[in-house]
Amino acid sequence: MTIFTANPHLLSTLAPFICFIVTVICLLTSIKIMRRYRHKQVFIILICGLGTAAIPQLLNAYAASSLQAVPESLYIISTIAGTISFIIINFVFMKMYAIGIRIRIAPILLLSLGAAIAIAASFLLAPYEIGGTKALGFPVLDFYMFILIITMLVVTRHIEMPAAYFISLCVMFSYQIALMLHQYVFEHSQPWLGALVMALPVLYYFLLFYLLLEWIMERLLTTYQSAILDGLTGLYVRRHFQKKLAEMIARKPAAVIFCDIDNFKSLNDTKGHHAADQALQQVASILRDEVAPHGIAGRYGGEELLGAIEIDKVKPQTIAERIRARVEQETIVTVSVGFCTTKESAELASLVKLADEAMYYSKSTGKNKVTSYRSIPAAYKNKA
Structure with a gap:
């Protein structure tokens, strides 16, 4: 979820800042919840995921404000960070919402390792230079993300999750298709695809914030109801x-x-x-x-x-x-x-x-x- 080419358009300037701000708000909210929530491990992992997600957004914001390309090494780090954060955040939200789901570190580490291998494979095959420019693409990683999102959509369709979660996965699926078309098919020649690639992450992070807020509201409502309603009959205590x-x-x-x-x-x-x-x-x-x-x-x-x-x-x-x-x-x-x-x-x-x-x-x-x-x-x- 990283785009580092300089672009003077308003959307390309605002989108990274909006994503970064929403990510930071989610991060601060999670820290606040963790201090009061008994299952602290879940929110510690979520905080790690959101902190990791903030890295590419911060670099995106820097690139948009300075109109300078991010150094290649930082670009690679931020690309890996964006992929890993996506994996962590989705695992945590499945744990938060789905009854009976246990969060396990091993699948997160394995999928993250897969992302790192995809990056390495891209370099072994030689980094893809888009349109002869210095802008890099990672086809293997992008294809890996494409398969990963499809897998999550299939796996979670039998899990009772809120509609906003599935919408967020669909948004990421659309983003990944738009990104691959923008970079490898049209090679940045279609402005509308570039705008779509910028706009979809904004929608995705707003959906994450909505999911976090909805979870908080559900817990507050449950706490309030348990204080005023009898657990067996549902009548007022x-x-x-x-x-x-x-x-x-x-x-x-x-x-x-x-x-x-x-x-x-x-x-x-x-x-x-x-x-x-x-x-x-x-x-x-x-x-x-x-x-x-x-x-x-x-x-x-x-x-x-x-x-x-x-x-x-x-x-x-x-x-x-x-x-x-x-x-x-x-x-x-x-x-x-x-x-x-x-x-x-x-x-x-x-x-x-x-x-x-x-x-x-x-x-x-x-x-x-x-x-x-x-x-x-x-x-x-x-x-x-």
Whole structure:
């Protein structure tokens, strides 16, 4: 990915600088992540790859700004660096995104050695002078890169990778074809090919930055979700549910619907944890579906699930009965349900407690039923 011939066009001047800046941004971002990420080896290797990639970009930028050809020895070093960095970066991104992929140093070293051998072979066959000028080409290395990119496209098509990764490989594939045509077929005689060879690396490095940024955002989202969502049911954990409920009751009249799975311990003992967990997940899904248009759902603890809904447009009795009926019809369990509205109590802890009492009344008077706190007999309330 190195072009060192002097060219006064704006694109040939800006493209190397843009590639270098984007590479440095990726490098600094990776260093920052490495300091906080537990699998430091992955980012150490990525930092090495990005640092290696910065070498040809820096030399490209120097050549574009000074309008001078880079010395042949530096040109060879930068050419090898560009190839090795491509290999390292792709291996690391496969490790970062694909589940179960382990990063191994041996394939990276072997492929890098192949690049070095391709350079050596080019010199043994005599360096290719483009159009009789002093500009050098390395046909063996370029063909090696062409085969390498095709191999990566084939190998990774069965791996679950983001679309941007495959697009980046396609961009590199297009770049390699354009480069070979530009150097060995047309010998720099077609300006549009030269422009394409300059522009495609810019797009490639922007895609790498996008992939790195997407990975960071995915990890941040996963961390945030693990803090607010229950891992088994996908409902809000108690603390976050209470926070959202407090916001709801401060805004509009609301109701808390308290659900408890009937005979859950017996199910766990007779059919095992897997069946019990599956039943809990099904009930949680039904609860979430029914309250979603009007409010939120959370896991209070164990087999106890809560819904909170705004009651200005819907009756809590209706939603609670839908939940009970669907659980009975669609799962192997039943639920006892109780609910209480902010008309009985506008204080969060009290509202949940009264809904719990209503649920317990359902459970103690036959199970698989819905009870409003308001409908509980006064004698039972006093006893409670």
